[in-house]
Amino acid sequence: MAIFDADKEGFLRNERSLLQTIGRASRNQNGRVILYADSISAAMEASIKQTIERRKRQNNYNEENQITPQTIKKAMPVMNSETGDLMAGVAGKGVGGGRRLVAKKPGKKGVEGLAKKFSLGAAAWNTTGSVLDNISQPDWNDESNTLVDENMEQSIENNDDRIKLINRMEREMKAAAARLDFERAAQLRDRIYQLENPTN
Structure with a gap:
C-alpha cells in the first residue's frame, strides 16, 4: 500500500488516519x-x-504462544443468479414461489422524503413552472410572517x-425550524418567553 x-x-x-x-x-x-514524503x-x-512498538509486542506474543501469522484464505464467491439477487436486494423464494424483498424499500425517509419535509429542491421554490419564478424566494418565505403578527x-x-x-x-416556531428559518424561529422563541414571563 502506498500513501502519497x-x-x-x-x-x-494525521496520526490516527495513518495508523488506521x-x-x-x-x-x-x-x-x-x-x-x-x-x-x-x-x-x-x-x-x-x-507501529514499531505494536509490531514488537505482537511478535513477542506470537513467540510466547508459538503462533505463526497467516493471511486468512477464503474462497471467492461464485457470481451466479443468487449473488446477483442478493446484491439487488431480493433473494430466495417468497410465499407464492417468487422472489422476496430482503432490503428495505426506499420510502419517505429517503432523500425525497427529506426534500419534501424541509421543502428543499426546485419544487419548493417554484409552483408555477416559470423559470423566472425559480430565481425568486421560496413560497414559504412570504408566508412565514402571516401566522403570528404584533396585533395578535x-x-x-x-x-x-x-x-x-x-x-x-x-407551532409556527417549529415550522420555521423545520424549513431551516432559524432567525424566525429564534424571534418566535423570544416572543414566547416574553408572553410566558410578562414581569421580566
Whole structure:
C-alpha cells in the first residue's frame, strides 16, 4: 500500500488516519506500506513509532504462544443468479414461489422524503413552472410572517387567549425550524418567553 504526500498535514494524513491505514495493510502477511514524503512530519513519526512498538509486542506474543501469522484464505464467491439477487436486494423464494424483498424499500425517509419535509429542491421554490419564478424566494418565505403578527399580542384579553397565542407561536416556531428559518424561529422563541414571563 502506498500513501502519497504522507507529510501533508490535514485530512487523512494525521496520526490516527495513518495508523488506521497502516493497520489495514498489516492484516495481510505480505502487507507493506510505503509512505512517500518530502520530509517526515510529526504525524508520520508518531505513527511509525507506534507501529514499531505494536509490531514488537505482537511478535513477542506470537513467540510466547508459538503462533505463526497467516493471511486468512477464503474462497471467492461464485457470481451466479443468487449473488446477483442478493446484491439487488431480493433473494430466495417468497410465499407464492417468487422472489422476496430482503432490503428495505426506499420510502419517505429517503432523500425525497427529506426534500419534501424541509421543502428543499426546485419544487419548493417554484409552483408555477416559470423559470423566472425559480430565481425568486421560496413560497414559504412570504408566508412565514402571516401566522403570528404584533396585533395578535395586543388583542390578548384573558389568560386563555394568551395560551392560545403561545401554542400558535410554538407551532409556527417549529415550522420555521423545520424549513431551516432559524432567525424566525429564534424571534418566535423570544416572543414566547416574553408572553410566558410578562414581569421580566
